[in-house]
Amino acid sequence: MIVVEDLHKSFGEEEILKGISTVFEKGKTNLIIGQSGSGKTVFLKCLLGLFQAEKGKIIYENKAIQEMDDDEKKDLRQQMGMVFQGGALFDSMTVQENVMFPLRMFSKKKKEEMLHRVNEVLTRVNLVNANEKYPSEISGGMQKRVAIARAIVNNPRYLFCDEPNSGLDPKTAILIDNLIQEITQEYNITTVINTHDMNSVMEIGEKIIFLQKGNLAWEGDHTQIFKTNNKDVTDFVYSSDLFKKIRDIQNLEN
Amino acid sequence: MKYLADIGSYFIMLRQVFSRPTKTSVLRELILKEIDELVIDSLGIVIFISFFVGGVVAIQTALNIDNPLIPDYLVGFATRQSIVLEFAPTFMSIIMAGKMGSFITSSIGSMRVTEQIDALEVMGINPLNYLVFPKIIALLLYPFVIAISMFLGILGGWVAGVYGGFSTSDAFIQGLQEDFIPFHIIYAFIKTFVFAFILATVPSWQGFYMKGGALEVGKASTNSFVWTSVLIILSNYIITTLLLS
Numbered sequence: 336m337i338v339v340e341d342l343h344k345s346f347g348e349e350e351i352l353k354g355i356s357t358v359f360e361k362g363k364t365n366l367i368i369g370q371s372g373s374g375k376t377v378f379l380k381c382l383l384g385l386f387q388a389e390k391g392k393i394i395y396e397n398k399a400i401q402e403m404d405d406d407e408k409k410d411l412r413q414q415m416g417m418v419f420q421g422g423a424l425f426d427s428m429t430v431q432e433n434v435m436f437p438l439r440m441f442s443k444k445k446k447e448e449m450l451h452r453v454n455e456v457l458t459r460v461n462l463v464n465a466n467e468k469y470p471s472e473i474s475g476g477m478q479k480r481v482a483i484a485r486a487i488v489n490n491p492r493y494l495f496c497d498e499p500n501s502g503l504d505p506k507t508a509i510l511i512d513n514l515i516q517e518i519t520q521e522y523n524i525t526t527v528i529n530t531h532d533m534n535s536v537m538e539i540g541e542k543i544i545f546l547q548k549g550n551l552a553w554e555g556d557h558t559q560i561f562k563t564n565n566k567d568v569t570d571f572v573y574s575s576d577l578f579k580k581i582r583d584i585q586n587l588e589n
Numbered sequence: 590m591k592y593l594a595d596i597g598s599y600f601i602m603l604r605q606v607f608s609r610p611t612k613t614s615v616l617r618e619l620i621l622k623e624i625d626e627l628v629i630d631s632l633g634i635v636i637f638i639s640f641f642v643g644g645v646v647a648i649q650t651a652l653n654i655d656n657p658l659i660p661d662y663l664v665g666f667a668t669r670q671s672i673v674l675e676f677a678p679t680f681m682s683i684i685m686a687g688k689m690g691s692f693i694t695s696s697i698g699s700m701r702v703t704e705q706i707d708a709l710e711v712m713g714i715n716p717l718n719y720l721v722f723p724k725i726i727a728l729l730l731y732p733f734v735i736a737i738s739m740f741l742g743i744l745g746g747w748v749a750g751v752y753g754g755f756s757t758s759d760a761f762i763q764g765l766q767e768d769f770i771p772f773h774i775i776y777a778f779i780k781t782f783v784f785a786f787i788l789a790t791v792p793s794w795q796g797f798y799m800k801g802g803a804l805e806v807g808k809a810s811t812n813s814f815v816w817t818s819v820l821i822i823l824s825n826y827i828i829t830t831l832l833l834s
Contacts, residue, residue, distance in 0.1 A: 383711055405609075412713030423704040437712055440612055495711075 336361050342391035344377055351377045353549040362523045364516050364539045369546035379529045413441050416486030418496040422478040424470040430481050431466035437489045456484040476507040494526040512538045599794050606722050609715035623727035627689055639738040643745030646671050651755035664756040665764020668746035677738040678777045679825050682784040686817035690792035694813035697796030698806035724789040731785035732778050780828045784821050791817045
């Protein structure tokens with residue numbers, strides 16, 4: 336579980352996060368949504384400890400990240416898995432080497448054991464016969480699967496995903512969303528996903544927070560988001576023609 | 590003010606390079622990979638340039654001395670002094686700032702653009718130690734590259750001088766031995782070590798702290814060459830003043 340209390344973050348004079356408080360629960364897929372420039376990425380980077388917040392707390396289990404010393408932060412980071420928007424796979428390494436990387440850095444397992452674990456997670460993300468390929472030789476969807484495999488290979492307690500299905504076709508995007516949700520439940524981890532994809536919201540939004548100009552404007556789940564009266568949220572949700580038409584049809588039917 | 594901030598960020602980077610070390614077994618592999626990419630891969634161009642520049646130095650020296658009072662061995666003497674004191678350590682390092690430096694900046698810069706460096710940080714790895722420290726260790730072998738450059742530069746001078754009819758072999762070899770000061774070799778290698786450190790760290794610094802996209806990676810590579818060359822020239826002047834004046 337991750338608890339965020341009154342988080343503030345500024346760059347120069349500009350305040351990006353204006354006092355966000357929320358809870359990300361274990362075993363659930365928690366989504367951060369909002370328009371571009373709403374502070375989603377900054378918030379995610381604060382959660383990861385890549386940005387230092389000026390005020391407020393981010394509490395992992397029982398300890399705030401701001402109160403941790405370097406060793407504790409290092410330990411915490413080894414319990415985190417991150418799926419970056421572009422995958423962030425190491426170009427010079429094969430798929431197998433990419434996935435094995437966290438194990439080589441932090442575990443004391445023998446090479447055979449590491450290889451076994453790598454094959455296990457690659458099978459879990461439905462990626463077989465790609466071990467010896469380089470990231471440039473596989474598709475965007477496969478790169479995302481490798482990134483997910485790398486993020487979970489060390490059995491993390493927290494999984495963060497920055498727009499995991501951007502640049503993917505709708506079918507592959509749904510597969511990736513479902514995979515993340517299955518892994519979250521199977522490994523009982525706290526997953527936080529930064530997205531502006533409404534399909535993800537509908538499919539896997541067990542908890543959704545909506546950011547608007549650095550404020551937490553709304554929170555709920557995927558069933559509540561379509562019924563809310565919050566105008567900012569409805570403007571965001573129904574910004575696409577497809578969703579507008581669905582709403583119009585539903586209104587007609589009602 | 591920007592220059593002060595840049596210098597500050599360079600020294601902050603150096604401090605981080607030597608802190609929070611990477612796992613030894615991984616580091617060993619990284620060092621071997623860097624030796625292959627930075628040192629071994631540079632040998633071809635070093636051999637080619639050194640041999641032919643040595644030849645040109647010998648020919649130019651011979652063509653510019655018509656005075657019968659000047660001894661024949663001067664061609665060998667001038668070639669040795671030019672190659673050992675300046676060409677091999679300094680000018681070869683500036684060429685390497687283009688070859689090796691651009692490679693380092695663009696590879697680290699590309700990692701920055703594609704969030705690979707962020708991925709390392711999120712995993713709890715010190716990216717500066719992981720990326721830069723192996724390069725510094727690998728370039729401890731850089732003086733061997735320069736030793737090869739010295740040898741081939743002089744060999745090129747001998748070949749051009751003797752087979753071009755500008756000097757006899759005996760006169761050239763006598764010139765190589767004439768007034769030989771062993772400290773000049775030590776001086777050349779001392780500055781080679783300093784240049785190796787500059788070659789490993791300045792392009793890494795440019796790549797690591799770059800912001801933007803693919804275009805900025807190109808700009809960072811250009812800046813890297815400029816900064817590395819300037820620092821090599823400046824440190825060459827300071828070391829020469831301290832050791833030879």
